[in-house]
Amino acid sequence: MTEIFGEEWLSQAVDLLVRLVEAAGALIIFAGAMVAFIRFVIVAIRDRRTESFVPVRLGLGRFLALRLEFQLASDILRTAIAPTLREIAELAAVAAIRTALNYFLGREIKEERAELAKRQGDGAGTAGPLR
Amino acid sequence: MTTAVQYAVLICVLAGLISGVVAVAVSRDIRIGLRIALDLWLAAGLLRLALPQSGDQLLAAAVIIVVRQLVAAALRRPATRSAQPSGTRRDTATELLPRD
Numbered sequence: 024m025t026e027i028f029g030e031e032w033l034s035q036a037v038d039l040l041v042r043l044v045e046a047a048g049a050l051i052i053f054a055g056a057m058v059a060f061i062r063f064v065i066v067a068i069r070d071r072r073t074e075s076f077v078p079v080r081l082g083l084g085r086f087l088a089l090r091l092e093f094q095l096a097s098d099i100l101r102t103a104i105a106p107t108l109r110e111i112a113e114l115a116a117v118a119a120i121r122t123a124l125n126y127f128l129g130r131e132i133k134e135e136r137a138e139l140a141k142r143q144g145d146g147a148g149t150a151g152p153l154r
Numbered sequence: 155m156t157t158a159v160q161y162a163v164l165i166c167v168l169a170g171l172i173s174g175v176v177a178v179a180v181s182r183d184i185r186i187g188l189r190i191a192l193d194l195w196l197a198a199g200l201l202r203l204a205l206p207q208s209g210d211q212l213l214a215a216a217v218i219i220v221v222r223q224l225v226a227a228a229l230r231r232p233a234t235r236s237a238q239p240s241g242t243r244r245d246t247a248t249e250l251l252p253r254d
Contacts, residue, residue, distance in 0.1 A: 045204050049201060053162045053165075053201065056194055060169035060173055060194065073181045076186065076190060083194070084193070090200055124219060
């Protein structure tokens with residue numbers, strides 16, 4: 024029983040899980056970037072308006088935030104098998120960077136969303152009296 | 155997996171470059187193009203963080219991300235500042251009208 028649930032087995036299992044979560048995160052960010060790129064090009068050719076870029080940037084920001092959540096999950100998983108204090112310190116530094124980035128990204132998304140809502144409100148406000 | 159991620163990083167960087175150029179061509183505003191390119195380059199930087207690397211490389215990737223975020227923040231600032239005086243000017247003008 025101890026052989027099956029030994030430290031080495033746990034280390035291998037956690038390593039596999041970390042790789043799976045990191046691969047999922049990498050796939051998410053790459054898919055998000057490609058979707059955003061295609062949407063940027065389509066919007067630029069079809070609409071030719073700068074306001075049309077904002078929803079695309081918001082979508083990309085959401086993908087980036089999701090990716091950071093995945094990376095944070097993999098960091099937390101890694102702490103289960105980090106034996107030395109140095110490795111734990113490195114993991115803590117990475118987790119701090121990702122958490123800070125996630126916070127700023129979230130704030131940026133909120134600002135962009137508010138700006139978009141304001142623009143739409145202004146558009147409706149100016150369109151109202153004309154009709 | 156490392157090679158695949160490196161190719162993905164390269165594709166993201168190229169996508170950022172193309173999107174930025176297209177946005178500049180459409181909007182005639184270099185700031186919009188740069189902001190769009192920085193978003194996609196940020197994605198590339200985050201992809202690079204997934205690669206197994208030493209402390210120095212990790213620090214370099216983090217610093218690049220921080221620099222890109224700072225540039226993006228700096229690009230946002232002048233737009234809000236230049237928009238503010240025109241809005242206040244309009245407000246004061248409308249306030250002055252009834253007095254006259």
